Amino acid sequence: MHPVRVALTVEQCWQPVPGGSGSYVVELSRALAAVPQAEVVGLAARHRAGPPADVTPTGPVRFAALPRQALYESWNRLRLPRAESVTGDVDVVHATTWAVPGSRAPLVVTVHDLAFLREPDHFTARGNAFFRRALRVVEDEAVRVVVPSAATRDDCVAHGIEAERVRVVPHGVHADPGAAQRVDRWRRHHGVRRPYLLWCGTLEPRKNVARLVRAYAQACASDGLDHDLVLVGPAGWGDGASQVREALRGLPADSVHMLGRLGSADLQAAYAGASAFVFPSLWEGFGLPVLEAMAHGVPVVTSKGTSMAELVGQDGVLVDPTDVEELASGLVHAVGSDAGPRLRAASERYTWSASAQGHLEVYREALGTS
Template sequence: MTVEQCWQPVPGGSGSYIAELTRALADDPTVDVVGIAARHGDDEVPRPAPTGRVVRAPLPRLALYEAWSRLRRPRAESLTGPLDVVHATTWAIPGRKVPLVVTVHDLAFLREPDHFTARGNAFFRRAVEIVRAEAAQVVVPSGTTRDDCVAHGFAAEQITVVPHGVRAAEVGAADVTGWRRRSGVDRPYVLWCGTLEPRKNVVRLVEAFAAARAGGQLEHDLVLVGPDGWGETSRDVERALAVLPAGSVHLLGRLDDADLQVAYAGADAFAFPSLWEGFGMPVLEAMAHGVPVVTSAGSSMAEFAGDVGVLVDPLDVDEIAAGLVAAVGHDDADGLRARAAQFTWAASATAHAEVYRSAAG
């Protein structure tokens, strides 16, 4: 299984997926997972970290990815020894002789190529060709991504939908109080978290928040959590924030997992009107804490948020603003937690193991 994503500066949802899946698969005696990563120094620590044995390729990340993409070398078996199946958990797909399983998180780069770098687009498109030519099985996290794959030429019978799970830490009132004090977040707040990049739609969220506050319908602060991604997004967000009262927005950067769990638990609402997601893990994490969610209608998030979430048109600032107002007044913590509890990493791992057996068989 490829686990290199966990060493990326911004591992994102793919890194969480790898860490949680390897942890859950470690409890399955029928599956022996060996991780494959690039060459790293001893001081380079993966966050989050995969569970189990990891072998290192002799090449650093960029060289390894290009070699896999263009040459289909080094083969996975040359690094790990004998294998029954190879699971590429991202678009970095090793060459190999045994059957191949690939997780396709989304095809956002085909839908909105302007939201990605030219180099990234070229790499992803080559990977799509490899998947179509070589993959025995394709795993996707949502029906939305499955439909997108079929629309772009993947064979429907090749694809299995395996939703992600969620793991929410227990958070007490004292934890929230301490985090608020350390972070300077004194007032009730609406939370967003993710990587600042164009498809996350943060500028429209900020504009909607400003409109709701200006109309006197919302008295909350806005808390934005996560690292910068690429493009002009962070500057665009800063320009949008300029119209808001001082102190009403908190840009907290990347939080560690423990603080992020507390930030979820302390929020009055979680807003995530992304333009496109393969799954939308932050929405499910917020729901697991019983926090009302605002997210995009017709998206992968709508598949699990359904009737317990507030669904909005992510291109309509007024509709997002109305959704924020509705969410902070929403009180169905038990329903939100119950819905999130249907999604477990144990169930996801069991389904992945079935895909491995099908590919190998």
């Protein structure tokens, strides 16, 4: 059987804040490169330099003549240039984000979430317009839609994408086994002296971090929580970062550590040393940071009724993310939890190798529709 030739959009790796979608592109391209039945070529806009080392996709990449903004708008409105005009002939085109190229080959699109329909105020007007046009393209052209969770599948079907076109293919995870040996050095470098709770992500409105900070302050004041709070990740769009800084007023200056974006090795050490991981996002398509924490055997507090709840199951501390008091109680409960080993065991079924095989099956299905 000949390998399936796939054009994979990898442009997310060049975004200022690649986020979870960037991690998905990097890990999927690496895992597919190890699959003999797949032959992958990346597709990106014109750039003067490569992406950061820790978000560099695996395999050859072909670059369009247009820079990112012009390419995205041209794809979104004109459906040009076609993917094959950049990559050469392929069997399947896989758009890994809402930047969806036109193509003559069967089109597969990953829909990470439909959060912009749930909470449009959490996105810019320009972003909303772009996402909505891209969703219409997906509805009209995608022969298969890959989603990372049952929650996103249900959203897609509720919005009108036929269930027979949607395939759930979860992400994978791998924990650095040497991270635990780097925790003490990591603590010293960042001045984190006490036990700590960890949050990781991009500071933007739907991540709900300001409410987390208020819950942390309440747990310290009312329940005697004797932990620091460590916030890891870059500032995204909107006023997420400013809301967090406002919520920090009145807390001891050395109790909350805003560390910005960490490199991979430092982030793994941050996970490994945490007493608990807290991720009260209002909505996620998958919640990769939750799975990363699980892989390190760290107790998790996260949001009821979301894709993250799918990951942690009954061993997670599930809270209403809009209820500060309930979130504060969840923090206190998590630091005394013994669920870490069970969460680590649950994470072991999520591998990037399995994800790559799941994507390959989708590509073959898509190829069969042509």
